[in-house]
Every structure is written in C-alpha cells, then in structure tokens.
Amino acid sequence: MDDGAKAGTSVYLHTKGFTLVDVYKLAGMLHYKFGLNVTVQIHDNRPVIYITAKSFQLFKSLVMPHMHSSMYYKLGM
Numbered sequence: 001m002d003d004g005a006k007a008g009t010s011v012y013l014h015t016k017g018f019t020l021v022d023v024y025k026l027a028g029m030l031h032y033k034f035g036l037n038v039t040v041q042i043h044d045n046r047p048v049i050y051i052t053a054k055s056f057q058l059f060k061s062l063v064m065p066h067m068h069s070s071m072y073y074k075l076g077m
Contacts, residue, residue, distance in 0.1 A: 006076050009053035016046035023047040034062060 003014040015023045023040050027049050030036045036055040040047050051059050060075050067074075 013049040
C-alpha cells in the first residue's frame with residue numbers, strides 16, 4: 001500500500017527495486033488481466049509503473065477493497 005503515489009488523476013507504482021524485465025512483465029499482466037492502461041517509465045534510472053488517468057477509476061475500484069482506510073489518501077480520498 002505504501003509504494004505508490006497519486007499524480008494528479010494518475011498513479012505511480014514505485015517498482016524501483018525490481019528489474020526492468022520484471023516491471024515490464026508486471027505492467028503487461030496488469031493490462032492483460034485487469035484492462036489497465038499502464039506504461040513503464042524510468043525515474044532516477046529505475047523503472048516505475050504509471051497507471052494512466054484513463055484507468056484511474058478502474059484501478060481504484062480494484063485496490064480499495066484491499067486497502068486499509070488510513071491509506072485512502074493515496075487515492076485522493
């Protein structure tokens with residue numbers, strides 16, 4: 001729950017501890033299994049997953065049931 005950040009109407013998943021290959025695999029599965037529009041970006045020479053504004057509401061509906069209410073601020077609530 002803590003390794004992410006809201007950026008306007010988008011979300012970053014901070015996957016900087018993973019290899020670029022693994023991050024691309026995860027991004028592909030997020031798209032394939034859940035229909036999320038995602039990209040992989042490089043921040044500080046390490047990969048992060050960017051969930052686009054177009055997919056924000058879907059992402060929110062997928063993760064909220066699994067989040068502690070103290071972390072809702074991460075989704076702008």
